Amino acid sequence: MELRQLYYFVKVARKEHVTQAAEELHVAQSAVSRQIHQLEEELGVKLFVQKGRNLQLTPAGALFLKRAEVILSDLERAVIEVHEFLDPEKGEIRLGFPHSLGNRLIPQVVAAFRKLHPNVKFRFKQGMYPSLIRDLVKGEIDLAFISPFPKEHEQVCGEVMLTEELYAILPPGHPLSDEEEIELVQLKDETFVIFSEGYSLRPIVWEACLEAGFEPKIGFEGEETDTIRGLVAAGMGVSLLPELALYQSGQLQPTKVRISKPAVTRTIGLVHRSNEKLPLVAKLFHGFLLRYFKRD
Incomplete structure (x- = not known):
């Protein structure tokens, strides 16, 4: 089993369409179909069934998707951690926030942080409350601004910023x-x-x-x-x-x-996964935000 097969499988599962997945992956549709077919042969089970023009996960496919997403997320975090170990100042912060903070708050805090740490990169995801919590729990982002602040949640924790x-x-x-x-x-x-x-x-x-x-x-x-x-x-x-x-x-x-x-x-709160330590660069940003909002 190859990592490429997992990447292709997860992309097709999310798009529910081989052509759309191939376009986002910038590869030929035939290449995606071939990798999915090889993966199904290796597993000995069908992962998708045709439903109209789209593909739908089989029960086995839905089960495999959960594990595949965890594997790819863990691999991505491992790569980030290695890069941070070599130089935390060149790491990447994966940050989620609601649309209402995109006009002013997020640009302000990111600009202030990058004055101190100009080589740190950011990857942003905008979304509604449920999707931000879901992305955080799944490991697709490391920190999220959330409104309202969740007082009790088994999988995330944090602090009220303002x-x-x-x-x-x-x-x-x-x-x-x-x-x-x-x-x-x-x-x-x-x-x-x-x-x-x-x-x-x-x-x-x-x-x-x-x-x-x-x-x-x-x-x-x-x-x-x-x-x-x-x-x-x-x-x-x-x-x-x-x-x-x-x-x-x-x-x-x-x-x-x-x-x-x-x-x-x-x-408005800042939250992260409660069962994991923050990546070094995200921890650096987290500490900066605590000082930034305490100052205000």
């Missing part, structure tokens, strides 16, 4: 846009632009509205802070966004107003 206030954002010219602060109940008759299911900001906004005594009327749902902010600025409704998501230039921008009641906040 607690961030959420603001009401209103269309320009809205009757409340000139107020210094408002109570959330004052928006009970408004149409809300809110994040789609699965995004951590959605339940925070929803629960805050319920605490204020009303259920928000949802007019539009989005998956990016830019989309939410843009729709509000265009007069399509109101919303709540954290301050870090409001740093944007451009002519069409919503108005932000502080919410006095109830207080609406979110926690």
Whole structure:
């Protein structure tokens, strides 16, 4: 059995399509098919079955995928550890974070860290809360910024880095846009632009509205802070966004107003696998972040 066969198998399993897997691997489709066939012959079992235009893992294939992913992840970490042993300053940090931190926070902390450690590389993954936790547990990333911070989790642990206030954002010219602060109940008759299911900001906004005594009327749902902010600025409704998501230039921008009641906040934590030591370069970055946010 060759490592190349494992790489090809995992890629096909994730894409559920030989052609798409071959394109990402930059090899011929026939080469991928041949390696998968040889792997099945060596194992003595079918790993895939055809389902329409896609491939679907057999029960044996699903079992093998779990082990193959672990093997490849362990191999990747081993290579990183060897490189770090030779020179930690030339290692790679695999960092995950939600979309709402991509505009300002992540560029700021990475730029500050690279001033001290210019040769360290970064590999980033954006995602929603469940996918970031999954990628962390599977070993595809070493550290992740998470919101809200998971207080109890068997497989990950970490620290709260900051607690961030959420603001009401209103269309320009809205009757409340000139107020210094408002109570959330004052928006009970408004149409809300809110994040789609699965995004951590959605339940925070929803629960805050319920605490204020009303259920928000949802007019539009989005998956990016830019989309939410843009729709509000265009007069399509109101919303709540954290301050870090409001740093944007451009002519069409919503108005932000502080919410006095109830207080609406979110926690942002930094987490890692609880059953493993961090790679040296990730540990270096972790210590830097603890000092960075303590300073603020």
